[in-house]
Amino acid sequence: MSAFTYRGGILHAETVPLDRLAAECGTPCWVYSSAALERRYLDFAAAFAGLNATICYALKANGNQAVIATLARLGAGADIVSEGELRRALAAGVPATKIVFAGVGKTAAEMAAALDAGILQFNVESESELRQLSALAASRDRRAPVALRINPDVDARTHAKITTGKSENKFGIDIARAEEVARLAAGLPGIDLKGIAVHIGSQLAEIDPFRDAFARAADVARRLIAQGHRLARLDFGGGLGVPYRGEALTGGNNVADAAPGLADYVAAVRAALRDLDVQLVLEPGRYLVAEAGILLARVIYMKDGRAKRFAIVDAAMNDLLRPALYEAYHPIRPVIEPEPDTAPLLTDVVGPVCETGDVIAVDRTLPPLKDGDLIAIFMAGAYGSVMSSTYNARPLAPEIMVKDDRFEIVRPRQTYDQLIGLDRLPQWLEETVAGPVRRVRR
Numbered sequence: 001m002s003a004f005t006y007r008g009g010i011l012h013a014e015t016v017p018l019d020r021l022a023a024e025c026g027t028p029c030w031v032y033s034s035a036a037l038e039r040r041y042l043d044f045a046a047a048f049a050g051l052n053a054t055i056c057y058a059l060k061a062n063g064n065q066a067v068i069a070t071l072a073r074l075g076a077g078a079d080i081v082s083e084g085e086l087r088r089a090l091a092a093g094v095p096a097t098k099i100v101f102a103g104v105g106k107t108a109a110e111m112a113a114a115l116d117a118g119i120l121q122f123n124v125e126s127e128s129e130l131r132q133l134s135a136l137a138a139s140r141d142r143r144a145p146v147a148l149r150i151n152p153d154v155d156a157r158t159h160a161k162i163t164t165g166k167s168e169n170k171f172g173i174d175i176a177r178a179e180e181v182a183r184l185a186a187g188l189p190g191i192d193l194k195g196i197a198v199h200i201g202s203q204l205a206e207i208d209p210f211r212d213a214f215a216r217a218a219d220v221a222r223r224l225i226a227q228g229h230r231l232a233r234l235d236f237g238g239g240l241g242v243p244y245r246g247e248a249l250t251g252g253n254n255v256a257d258a259a260p261g262l263a264d265y266v267a268a269v270r271a272a273l274r275d276l277d278v279q280l281v282l283e284p285g286r287y288l289v290a291e292a293g294i295l296l297a298r299v300i301y302m303k304d305g306r307a308k309r310f311a312i313v314d315a316a317m318n319d320l321l322r323p324a325l326y327e328a329y330h331p332i333r334p335v336i337e338p339e340p341d342t343a344p345l346l347t348d349v350v351g352p353v354c355e356t357g358d359v360i361a362v363d364r365t366l367p368p369l370k371d372g373d374l375i376a377i378f379m380a381g382a383y384g385s386v387m388s389s390t391y392n393a394r395p396l397a398p399e400i401m402v403k404d405d406r407f408e409i410v411r412p413r414q415t416y417d418q419l420i421g422l423d424r425l426p427q428w429l430e431e432t433v434a435g436p437v438r439r440v441r442r
C-alpha cells in the first residue's frame with residue numbers, strides 16, 4: 001500500500017495532510033515517508049534471507065542523511081561513487097565495513113579517503129585504476145579489497161542513458177579479459193582480489209537480462225576460483241525497476257508497468273549462485289526509495305494555449321529532471337481529491353523555467369486544475385532531489401520526512417543568500433559593484 005493516500009478527501013503522507021505540510025513548509029518540496037522506506041528495505045532484505053547478503057543502498061538515488069540513516073538503522077550498507085557519498089554514508093552512520101565503492105573514474109584522492117576509512121570493497125573498472133589503487137594501498141602498507149567489475153555485454157533493455165552492461169558502454173572490464181586482469185590483480189602488491197561485480201543498468205523492466213548477467217559473472221568467478229583465486233564475494237549491483245505507472249497510484253486507468261517482481265529477481269540471483277559459497281553484495285537504489293517520495297508543488301497559473309492546456313507549477317526541471325532528461329513518467333494527483341464523476345482533461349504540467357523541455361508531464365489525463373491547486377508528483381524519492389540544480393537561480397527545494405503524524409524538515413530550503421553567496425567577485429570588479437557579493441572576500 002502506498003504511504004501517500006487520500007483520507008477524508010485530502011492526500012496524506014502517512015497521516016500528515018499534504019495541504020498542511022505545504023502551508024508550513026512551502027512549495028515545491030520533497031516529502032519522504034519513513035514507513036515506506038522501512039517497508040521497502042525490510043521486504044528486500046527478507047527476500048534475500050539465508051543468502052549471506054549485504055545490502056548496500058546505492059545512495060546516489062537519494063543521499064539525504066535522514067534517508068540513509070533510516071536505512072542504515074535497519075542494517076543497510078552503502079554503495080558509493082564519490083568521496084562526497086563516502087562522507088555522506090559515514091556521517092549517517094553506515095559502518096565502513098558495509099561500504100562498496102563503485103564508479104569508472106575514482107580519483108586517487110577519493111580512493112585514498114576510502115582506504116583510510118577501511119571500506120569493504122572497491123569495484124575496480126580498469127587496469128589503470130587497479131594499478132593506481134595498488135600503489136596507494138602499498139604506500140600505506142595495506143592491500144585494498146577489490147572486486148573486478150566485469151562488463152558482461154548484456155543488453156539491459158532499459159533507457160539508453162542508463163544502460164551500462166553492453167560492450168560499447170564505458171563501464172566495467174571486458175568479460176573476455178577478466179582472467180588476464182585477475183592475474184594482474186593477484187600480482188600487484190596493494191591489491192587483495194576478493195570478488196567479481198556486475199551492474200548492467202537501472203530501471204530494468206525484465207528479469208532475463210539480470211539472469212544472463214548474473215550467470216556470466218558467476219561463471220567468471222567459478223573459473224577464477226578454479227585457477228586458485230580466493231574469491232569471497234559476488235556483487236550483483238542494482239537496477240531492479242519499479243512500476244512508475246503502478247495501478248495503486250493512477251487509479252487503474254493506465255497501462256500496467258512491466259516491473260519485475262522481487263521474487264523473480266531473487267530466483268535469478270539464486271540460480272546464478274548455485275554451488276558458489278560466497279558473500280553476496282547487492283546495490284539497490286531506486287527500488288528502496290522511489291515510491292517513498294513525492295514532489296509537492298502548487299499550480300501558479302493555468303493557461304489554455306491554442307493547442308494545449310498547461311498547468312504551470314512551481315516545480316520545474318531544475319527540481320525533477322527525469323521527465324526532461326529521460327522522458328520519464330511520474331504519476332500526478334491533486335492534493336484535494338476530485339469528485340468521482342469529474343471529467344478529466346488532457347493537460348501538460350510544466351515548470352517556470354525558460355525552456356520548452358521544462359516538463360513534468362506531457363498530455364496527461366488529469367482532473368481539472370485551477371490556479372493555486374496543490375499537486376503531488378509521485379515516485380520521486382529516487383533520482384529526484386539528488387539530480388536538482390539551481391538553474392534559473394531557483395533555490396534547492398526543501399526535503400521533509402514524515403513519520404506517522406510527525407514531520408520534520410530534513411534539509412531546509414536553500415536561501416537566496418546561500419544561492420548567491422558562493423560566488424566571488426574578482427578584485428577588478430569589487431570597487432564598482434554594490435550588493436551582498438561585494439562584501440564576500442576570498
Ligand code: LLP
Binds near residue numbers: 102201239284285322
Ligand atoms: N550500482 C551501480 C554501479 C550503479 O551505477 C547504480 C546506478 C546502482 C547500483 C543503483 O541502481 P538502481 O538500483 O537505482 O537502479 N538517474 C537515473 C538512474 C541512474 C542510475 C545510475 N546507476 C534515473 O533517474 O533513472
